[in-house]
Amino acid sequence: MLVSYNWLKNYVDLGDITPEELAEKITKSGIEVESVEYFAEKSTNVVVGYVRSCEKHPNADKLNLCQVDVGEEILQIICGAPNIAEGQRVAVAKPGATLTGNVKIKKAKLRGVESNGMICSLQELGVDEKYIPTDVADGIFVFPEDAPIGESIVPLLNLDDAILELDILANRADAMSMLGVAYEVAAILDKEVHLPHETVDVLEDESTGDYISVEVQAPELNPYYGAFVIKDVEIKASPLWMRNYLMAAGVRPINNVVDITNYVLMEYGQPLHAFDYDRFSSDKIVVRRAADGETMITLDDQERVLSEERLVITNGKVPTALAGVMGGANTEVTEETTNVLLEAAFFDGGSVRKTVKATGLRSESSTRFEKGVDPNRVKKAGLRASYLLQKYANGKVLSGVVEFDELDKEEKMVTVETDRINERLGTNITPEEIAGILTRLNFAFEQDNNTFIVKVPTRRGDITIFEDMVEEIARIYGYDKLPYTLPEGASQAGGLTELQLLKRNVKQFMQSIGLSETLTYSLTNEENVNRLVSPDVSDLQPHPISLAMPMSEDHRYLRLSILPEMLQSISYNIARNQMDLAFFEMGSVFVSNEEGITKQPNEMLRLSAALTGLWLEQPWQQEKKQIDFYVVKGIVEGLFGYLDIPVTFEKAKINDMHPGRTAVIKLQDKTVGFIGQVHPGTAKELDLKETYVFDINLEEVFSNYENVPAYQDIPKYPSIARDIAFILDKDVQAGEVKQVIEEVGTPLVKRVQVFDVYEGDNIPEDKKSIAYSLLYQDPNKTLKDDEVEASYEKIVEAVKNKFHAYIRS
Known part of the structure; x- marks a missing residue:
């Protein structure tokens, strides 16, 4: 507002x-x-001037040579405005004047002829173009004939106003x-309110009922409809003061009839609508629900297809307005209008809201109907507009108002007690102070010692109960006057839930190793909605969820993966020469098995990351290394080590991922995500360099998190390290062999690590060498060589049998 x-x-x-x-x-x-904000930037030495003569410039076809009376003198001014003419009163910036933007006006010569000042447009005086009337948008502003010559234009144009x-x-x-x-x-x-003039001098010998009748067929949506008729109006510009106020309120002036309805709308908060009575083509107003498929053309020249949920104003045959939203082009007030049918009505806010949603038409009128208007101000607004039409359009107002009235105008009664108010607010407000506050609010009341029975005016529909009145008294009394008090009774210190703490720990870990957090849209387009979806999500066979009213096609579907939008962010940064990138995001994907949504989708918490370029492994290192599969795998392993949750990796094939550099993440034989390189074809399509990603189901991971730390004694006995290298088929995965070693070596083998993978000289072409480091330890005694040797031989035999491997000599 x-x-x-x-x-x-x-x-x-x-x-x-x-x-x-x-x-x-x-x-x-x-x-x-x-x-x-101030309505316009300050201008100085700009006055009203009278154009005594206007002739063509002797040396320029598009310029005019004007003699302008500015009160104390007559100035010769050259003006190129297309609407300049003799006899006009205009805004003149005299030599020495300052205009918007600190523009200084000086004497000058144009095409050999002296010009002493400038005749100004509203734009040059600092008025925002969107508020300028269309009839003067391309030229200078012309004042009414009663504008005093030589007077400053600042008060006349309201340029000193603040908004x-x-x-x-x-x-x-x-x-x-x-x-x-x-x-x-x-x-x-603590001041009085001065109400505007509403008394109208009517034509006693002509009644509104002789010209129009009102029938409301949907009283639940339109409990009040009032019709006024004003004859013999003269369409012209509205008075300058009214145009100034409308522009200050963000409304563009049009003509006196339309401006008056808009002025009363802003003044009373009550929307009105003016029909051209003669174009209405009927002596009967019928308010009804539209028929399915019925059409009408609104004031914006758009054809609207209606349904029975829409409430329309009709002439008994065809719609002439969408109730509370916009009028129809067939009854629009034009320059030829002489008789006006004025509507003042109360429309149900829910009905107006549905019409706005269906048509996309939102206006100052619909906004007020949606929030609710004062039922006791509807008719008064019509009388106020009738008075203004009589005064500024020379209209003749017919006697009486034709109305349908089932509107509840009763004022609500709320009882408040001084003690209860002070108990709620912690104050010591006296009954006299409460009475003073109610008087300042213009609320009528009856007082019985410490009890007040308050009659709440209908303009304050937000006040219905005791608590509303307490708030009202508190804010007028002054929130800054309320005393500080500490809460009494038992209390408990706040803290994070276990889930919140886990999420925070994961986020801190990712940030601590050098990844930057992103926040991307939860909405994506049709092309990306099924891309880079983790196998644990795709196994659920989800249906992409489409929005009923998307902001755009790029934000139509709820995401099934965070990665597509994150890769868009990577691509955006690469296009701006940011090459070393490491992003992560913790957020939800939305999974539903329904083609048509009947319930909320399942929100699954995921952790996703995307990395490209160079990577600084340790803060103290200066040399960066190229990001590859093992860098990203190390980050994932570090995260699960931080959470003390063991996971394994298995080679996998996933759409849009590199077939030889992709693995799923397994937790107790259950897939909880994937890791790998984005397929080169997909990367090229997205304008990416070599990029690696991972995606993890945090809900499944958190469900396996043990919050109780387990204590382990520090080993008292020494450990023994043994290395072993196997010659294996190329398609055997190092992790599979590691798993067998750990199973067979239990309980003596405490740790197994891969430290070398070799292919080349002295190794068959279809083979590879993988070397493992084994750590043996018994917490209860010192191990003997024969115990370690026995376990070692058992491991070798198991690997040979399962993978057809042999020891590399």
Whole structure:
């Protein structure tokens, strides 16, 4: 909500308080003021001038030579605006003037002719182009005939106004109007509210009922509809002050009739709509639900296909407006309009919200209906607009209002007691202070000693119970006056849950070894939704989940893998010459077996990472190494070692992954993720260098985490190391052999590590050599050589039998 400081002065005496000070007070009372901006940059020495003559420049076809009366003197000014003409009153920057952007105006010669000043457009005076009326958008601004010659244009154009932008929450719909803000400010400053004029001089011999009738077929959606008829209106520009206030409120002026409906909308918070009565082509208004497939063309010249959920205003035959949202092009007020049918109605917020969602049409009117309007201000807004149409459009207002009225206008009663208020707030507010606050709020009440029966005005639909009144009293009393108190009773210190602690530990580990955390969209496109999905997810045969109303095609599907969007981030950085990258992300993927969603999908917590370029293994090392499979495998092993969870790796083939450099991660024979190099074809498609990734199911990993640390005695007896090298077929995996060694060597073999893989001289072409280091140890005694030898021979025999291997000599 944009609030004009100068406009607000019409309703509340602001005294000498500055806009910034007022903004601070409003924020402290509970409505946040997001910003204070001035309507235009300061201009000096710019006055109203009268164009006495306007002739063509003798040396330029597109320039005009004007003699302009600025009060004290007549200035010769050259102007190139297409709409400049004799007899106009215009904004003149005299020599020495300063305009927006610190532009200095000096005497000059244009095509050999002297020019003493500048005739200005609104843009040149610092007004934002989006607020400028279309009829003067491409030329200079022309003042009304009563503008005083020689006077400063600053007050005339409201250029010294300040705009307060209020962040209005859903419960404070009352503050979405100038009057609502006026009541708020009056309560804060303890001032009176000056209400606008609503009394209309009507034509006693002609009645609105002679011209129109109202039938409402859906009273649950439209409990009140009022119709006014104003004859013989004159379509012209609205008065300058009204145009100024509308522009300050972010509304572009159009003509006096449309401007008046918009002005009352901003003033009262009550949307109105003006129909061209003659184009309405009927003496009957029928408010009904639309028929399925029925169409209408709205004011934006778009054809809308309607359904029975839409509420429409009709002339008994065809729709003329979408109720509470937008009027129809067939009854639009134009330059030829002479008779106006004015609508003031109360529409159900839920119905308006559905129409907005279905059509994509959101307006100042629909926003207010959605949040709720004051039922006691609907008719008053119609009377206010009728008065303004009478005064500024020379209209003749017919007597009476034709209305359908089943609207509940009753004010709610809320009882509050002084003791209960002080108990809740921890204060010592007296009954006199409470009475003063209620008076400042313009709430009627009856007082019985310490008890108040408050009649809440309908403009404050957010106040219905005692707690609402406590909040209202507290904010006007002053939140900064509430005393500090410590909570009483038993309390418990906060802390992280085990899951939160595990997630934090994993994140700290990844950051400590040099990876940077990313946060990518949980939404992806159709091309990527099935890419790089871990086998433990794809085994669930999930169906990609599509959004009903996606922001774009790139964000249509809930992800099944974090990696595709992360690789997009890698590609983005590479394109900007960032080559050494190591990213990780902890987040959810969304798994559902349903083609049509009937319940929430299963959110599965994953840890994913992508690395490319060079890698610094240790902080104290200066030389980096190229990232390869073993770097990434080392990171994964380090993570599981940090969590003290044993895992194994098995070679695997996964779509979009390198067939020879990819493995699944196994935890107790269950797949919990994968690791490997992105397939070169996929990498080329994504503009990636050689890139390695991993993806881990953290939910499965965390379920195997033992939170109780196990104590082990420090070994008292020495260990024995033995090395062994096997000649194996090339397709045998080192991890498979390691697993056999660990199984057969139990319990004496405490650790098995691969330290060499060799192919080449003295090794058959279809073979390879893998060397292992074995560590033997018995916690209860010193091992003898024959015990170690027996275990060693047993291991050799087992490997020979299973893998057809032999010892490398």
